[in-house]
Amino acid sequence: MSRNSEQRKAVLAVVRGTTCHPDAAWIYEQTRKEIPNISLGTVYRNLRHLINDGEILELETGNYKRYDGNIQNHYHFKCARCHEIYDVDLELDNVININNEVAHKTGFIVTHHYLEFGGICKRCRET
Amino acid sequence: MSRNSEQRKAVLAVVRGTTCHPDAAWIYEQTRKEIPNISLGTVYRNLRHLINDGEILELETGNYKRYDGNIQNHYHFKCARCHEIYDVDLELDNVININNEVAHKTGFIVTHHYLEFGGICKRCRET
DNA sequence: AGATATAATGATAATGATTACTAATAAATT
DNA sequence: AATTTATTAGTAATCATTATCATTATATCT
Secondary structure (H helix, E strand, C coil): CCCCCHHHHHHHHHHHCCCCCCEHHHHHHHHHHHCCCCCHHHHHHHHHHHHHCCCCEEEEECCEEEEECCCCCCEEEEECCCCCEEEECCCCHHHHCHHHHHHHHHCCEEEEEEEEEEEECHHHHCC | CCCCCHHHHHHHHHHHCCCCCCEHHHHHHHHHHHCCCCCHHHHHHHHHHHHHCCCCEEEEECCEEEEECCCCCCEEEEECCCCCEEEECCCCHHHHCHHHHHHHHHCCEEEEEEEEEEEECHHHHCC
8 A cells, every 4th residue: 555655755746847758867866855865766666656556657768768747648749859858738639539540440459649749849940 | 881791681681571570689589590690789780770871760668679670651559468569550641740730839840750559459358 | 803991790898777675664553 | 552564775686778899891992
């Protein structure tokens, strides 16, 4: 049974409190401002716990994982130059029903989809 | 300048010759059937080279990377139970223009998108 | 064809992110 | 208060990937 420790609350607050899709090292640095002696292993353990509970999302980004406190359905844009991940808050109505379309054609159970755009972000484009 | 070694040709042939979206270890095992003393580092080096040349694609899958010899535009389905990746060869006409839609709304340069479906595949569903 | 330059290789060491381990701690229950 | 057990800090271990380096092989240029 979950005990909702101070460490877990701190990790969740950090992930929920940003839109920068941070990695574990950044979350570790931030939580240390509240709990200076927190262990990096504790951060990883609580991130996994929060993912299993559906409280945060995990993003697969090659060399390391990043985390997202926004569990609402939304899309991402990843800049190929600075590697920053931006939220794409578009209402893509024409994307909504493609789960059903794929399910029908493949015979698979389709529960979700992940859509990520790639290119160059505005800030990188202007420099 | 590229020298198109036997090792590179073997790695490319292996990645092109399957639809299973293999990881580096599997590609290593397969190429060893042709070139028994090939080094794992050589496999990694050539995979990276082929990616930079646009001859194969790299898939980000959490703990390790997987590779795709199909560079045509297509989508994927990842089974949450067996973790197999299937090609989704649908013509999703309504998805084609979303790059432009996102570019217009964000001001970013949008060159591509990656769309992955998730759920349970047919084989896992039936067992 | 032979000489030269340099890309590529095999073997192994190093790296970096993540996970496992362990003894100690702290919170819920009795 | 005693007991149970999840959680922690600290550290070691793991695993995929990358870097290093001496050697080999291939393309290019006379």
